């Protein structure tokens with residue numbers, strides 16, 4: 001856990017708690033007793049604290065949070081204060097990704113040394129808590145307010161070089177950290193320790209503090225969108241301008257406030273949910289799971305289609321060091337894609353992709369020897385079936401064929417091949433090289449090896465893979481579609497697009513549904529609705545009522561915009577208008593007139609609609625659908641749905657995701673009541689009918705956490 005050794009006059013305490021040396025109770029106890037021994041040992045003049053293995057430490061053990069263990073002595077706070085109070089100089093020697101409590105230990109030490117590859121960061125706000133243990137008081141004294149605010153409120157890591165420049169480190173070394181740290185510790189002045197204690201310093205540039213804090217507050221109010229941790233952290237940093245002890249008290253008060261908040265619990269849930277989804281199984285056959293599966297080794301991947309998605313997917317694959325054969329029938333499109341890919345990779349790595357790694361071609365037969373192909377052609381079932389038939393003929397029979405469809409039937413696509421066991425959906429989210437989600441969809445015949453390979457590929461390219469079953473829209477788009485449907489009904493009843501967007505942005509989404517639609521392009525879903533027979537390019541299908549389709553209430557507003565060529569930002573007009581070259585959504589009188597006329601034509605009485613109603617009407621049907629998805633066995637558990645929404649649809653992380661939010665914030669009983677209430681007003685919308693799983697759980701008073709625990713192997 002923590003090992004102690006002496007090198008002449010230097011005592012070295014080494015954390016050894018693989019994989020990440022987290023500071024659980026055992027580690028803290030052993031570090032504390034090692035420190036005390038070193039202080040008592042007359043032969044020891046200075047002390048080094050460092051870590052073995054992949055990192056110094058990833059900080060506190062998050063698994064202890066929410067349990068009593070975190071308060072067992074020595075707490076992290078006691079350990080940090082003992083380091084600070086040491087009567088012998090303490091040198092912290094850092095390597096790997098050092099986070100949270102690791103940075104707290106370093107700040108309390110008298111000297112800080114790091115390996116050149118080290119990174120340091122304070123991810124606490126991402127867990128909804130405050131970096132306590134004096135971090136908010138010592139860090140500004142060491143690096144100034146501006147850097148401290150940036151590090152604490154963003155959670156972003158600093159490279160060793162950045163940390164050195166900022167004053168967070170005293171020295172960066174290149175190799176043999178143990179030897180260098182011992183040498184450094186031997187050389188430090190054992191007298192004058194007080195002057196090395198950061199707690200005795202004052203914050204540099206305190207005369208400009210007001211300006212720095214005001215600017216940070218304005219940015220955070222805009223960016224945090226309801227998350228309380230970043231602004232609370234700013235208050236704690238502000239307290240560093242007070243005498244150290246007073247600031248520490250304020251830090252402790254604010255720390256307690258966040259520690260006990262529902263947002264901290266939600267963010268902790270989100271942290272573990274992202275890691276839980278890799279433990280997948282198929283609900284209808286639990287024997288098919290991550291433990292029984294053996295993935296194929298993937299070294300080369302073919303990408304078919306060089307549009308926006310194909311380009312993003314190719315970049316992700318190349319960044320992970322895989323060989324890619326990018327295939328596109330249109331030569332001009334292919335050339336454009338290659339130059340986009342090269343520019344993107346140059347921007348990141350300073351180098352072009354090696355010619356060996358990216359081969360661009362118009363010739364399908366070049367895909368013959370790749371291990372896996374990801375098809376990313378236009379979202380059209382007939383086209384995809386044709387492409388899969390060709391792929392089946394041209395590729396090696398062992399090659400896995402993946403489709404980047406966002407909602408089409410995997411079984412129908414697989415049926416176009418002689419190898420349905422090797423066909424799977426790999427749904428990337430746009431921009432594919434940025435978004436961390438990969439929704440993997442198995443069909444009726446997809447083999448366990450194919451599933452394991454797609455999940456493994458996700459991990460290889462730095463994405464979080466979530467496995468789901470096959471249904472129209474899969475999990476993400478099936479649920480998300482309902483959000484947009486209700487958003488349009490709200491327009492019919494009296495809201496304007498900007499009212500709906502504002503309410504959902506205040507809830508925490510980066511963008512409301514109409515701004516998202518304009519960004520993505522309204523034509524994508526319009527084409528899908530045409531294919532589904534819900535509308536035609538010229539209006540409702542013959543003999544179809546304007547406001548009802550296939551037995552449900554239907555709003556034709558989005559179709560009406562598309563019929564006018566208003567596809568969103570790319571056409572300069574959608575639900576909003578856009579000045580040339582600008583992405584700023586401006587309310588558009590044309591759209592308001594169109595909505596107003598539609599209301600008049602169909603007898604809607606305009607009424608004022610509250611933000612609460614907007615949020616409930618847009619989100620509750622989506623959550624209800626999540627319960628249906630669980631009931632139908634299309635997701636391994638609620639975490640899978642939450643991760644899809646957190647990483648793929650910008651669901652505000654501090655609420656934990658739709659299923660967690662329903663369970664812990666709204667309450668399943670309240671959710672059921674609301675669904676019943678809206679169902680009474682909107683009897684022609686099937687999405688208000690509560691799912692039987694929700695009814696059952698609300699009646700039994702059970703929580704989704706029972707499901708979450710029981711649904712994992």
Ligand SMILES: CCC[C@H](O)CC(=O)SCCNC(=O)CCNC(=O)[C@H](O)C(C)(C)COP(=O)([O-])OP(=O)([O-])OC[C@H]1O[C@@H](n2cnc3c(N)ncnc32)[C@H](O)[C@@H]1OP(=O)([O-])[O-]
Pocket residue numbers: 019020022058059060061062063076097099100101102104123124127130131132133275276
């Ligand atoms: C009192 C408060 C004051 C203090 O300031 C608070 C803190 O320090 S707050 C803490 C601040 N620190 C953080 O917030 C650190 C958050 N951690 C990270 O950001 C990444 O893990 C890291 C970048 C370090 C490595 O990425 P990677 O290489 O892709 O590895 P990976 O992510 O796949 O993790 C491997 C396994 O380790 C597990 N695990 C990880 N961290 C912790 C932890 N702290 N604890 C427990 N477990 C943790 C993780 O669940 C996984 O387990 P499993 O069973 O295999 O699912």
